[in-house]
Amino acid sequence: MQIRPLEPADYDSAVALWEAVSLTRPWNDARADLTRAMQGPDSTVLGGYEPTGTLVATAMVGHDGHRGWVYYVAVTPDLQGKGYARMLMRACEQWVRERHIPKIQLMVRAQNAGVIGFYEALGYEASDVKVLGRRFDD
Template identity: 45%
Template sequence: MIYREMCLSDQDAVIALWKAAGVFREWNNPVRDIEKALEGEHSTILIGELDGIVVASIMCGEDGHRGWFYYVSTHPNHRGKGLGKAITAAAEDWLRARGIWKVNLLVRGDNAQAVSFYEGQGYMDTHSVCLQKVIEPV
């Protein structure tokens, strides 16, 4: 798999991947999320390609202290091949290169498969509560 930072020209392929992988949610505007992630130096989206086809992605960002991962996805036809683990490691490297030593991510409470995937990579439940407030409607 070839890893690289996403370009806007990859947008349709990445959104299609998110939908196929089940990480897309109707209430999140993927175009807005992509544009925001790619506009600054503190965030990006990494993609993994096989034969020129986007099969994995991860949105990562940092606030100077912690890194965050979003939209971690592997196409269902390519699961079980280590691609999710590899794209997550690439994002950890992206953070490490910026001096970030800690990463957080959110997993929906009913997604035991994702929890198991991350625990297998050394992530642990911090028993924290995530609170959210939408301050500007989409």
């Protein structure tokens, strides 16, 4: 699998992948998230591509100056378990390290035990924090 930033021609495929693996939510505009990440200097969406050029995996990565964040880690369902997500996470970590950001974080829904186990196997640990948020409806 080759990993590189998404091309605009792959945006629809990325959103379709996110929908296929249930990462999207009706209250979030996944396409807008992708577009913002690709436009900003402090974020990108990495794509995992087969030799044929087909997009089979994604990970959105960015930083706020202190910590890196990872979102939308997805692998085509029939290719899960082949190490693609692990490769993408290592690419995200490298992206963050290249920018001299001291830590990397991600959020996983508490009920998603399998995914939590995956990240724990990569060395990620639960943080003793409460995430608070506020949505703007404009």
